[in-house]
Amino acid sequence: MTDQSRNDIPQRREHPDPHEALNPVPAILLAMIALLLAWAVHYLYTAQPATDPALGDRRSVEILAALPAKAADGGQIFSANCAACHQAAGTGIPQVFPPLAGSEWVTGKEPALIQILLHGVAGSIEVGGVTYNGAMPAFGDKFDDAEIAALLSYIRGEWGNQAEPVTPESVQAQRAATADRTAPWNGGAELVQLK
Template sequence: MHAKTRNDEPQRRENLDPHESFNPVPRLMLGLIGLLLIWAVYYIYTAHPTTRPALGDRRNVEVLAAVPSKAVDGGQIFGASCAACHQATGTGIPQVFPPLAGSAWVNGGEQVLIQILLHGINGSIEVAGNTYDGVMPAFGDKLDDAEIAAVASHIRSQWGNQGAPVTPESVAEQRKRTADRSAPWNGGAELATLK
C-alpha cells in the first residue's frame, strides 16, 4: 500500500456526486389515481349526458317559457354607453360634452331624445346656455327599441329631470318615422324642427 499523503485528505471529506435513482410513483398514489378514474367513468355513465340541458333542473318547457324575462336596465346601458362622455352624474364635461341634467332636450318632448339616441348629432347644439360643437354617435343600430326606451327613461328620470318614461312602442314609432335617415342630426337647429 502506498502511504497516505496530504493530497488524499480533501478527497475523503467530499461526498460522492449525487445520482438520480429510479423512484417510481408510489403504489398508493397509483391506486388513488385509478380509483378516481373509475369514479369519473361511473359518474359520466350514470349522469345521463344525453338528456336535454334545458331540462336539467327537471322543469318542463311550459314552465321555462312562463318565466318572465329580466327587464332592460337603462342605468346599466347608460353606464356602459353614455357615462364616459356625459358622466355618471349627468353633468357632462364643460365645453366638450353637454350635460343631461336639466337639459331642455332631455326634459322636452320624448321624440327629440329618441331621435338623438337613434341617429346621433353632428354639429352645434345649445344646452343650458352653452354651445357644444361635437359629435354624438348613433345608437339605433346598436340598441333595440326596448334598450333605447330604457336608457331614455333613465336619462329623463335622473339628476333632477322630470320627463315621463319612454315606451318601446314610442321608440318603434320614431324609428319607423325616420327609417330612411342614415346621417346624424345636424345640430340643434335641425333637432328643433322635431319639437
C-alpha cells in the same frame, strides 16, 4: 509516467454520468390518478350529456314561457352605457360631453331625444347655451324599444328633470319613421326640426 497513465488520470477524477435507477412512481400518486380517472368516468356517465342543452336547468319550455318578462331598468342601462360620458349625476364633462341634467334636449319633445339614441349625433350641438362638438354613438341596434324607453324615461325623471316618461310605442314609431337612416344626425342643426 507514461503517456497512457497521463491520459487515465483525468478520467478517474470525473464522476460517472447520472442515470435513473429502478425508482418506481410512488404508489400514492398512482392511487390518486386512478381515483381521478374513476371519478371522471362516473361523472360523465351520470351527467347525461345527451340531454337538450337548452333545458340545462331542467325546466320545460312551457314553464320558461310562463315566467313574467323582466322590465328593463333604465338606471342600470344608463350606468352601464352612458355614465362614463354623461357622468352618474348627469352633469357631463364641461366642454367635452353635454350634461343631461337640465338639458332642453332631454326635457323637450321626445322625438328628438329618441332619434339621438337611435341614430347618434355627429357634429356640434348646443346644450344649455354651450356648444359641444363631438360624437354620440347610436344605440338603436344595441337596445330594443323597451330598453330605450326605460333609459330615456330614467334620464327624463332624474337630476331635477321633470318630463313625461317615454313609452316603448313611441320608440317603435320613431324607429319605423327613420328605418332607412344609416348615418348619425348631423348635430343640433338637423335635430332642431324634431325638437
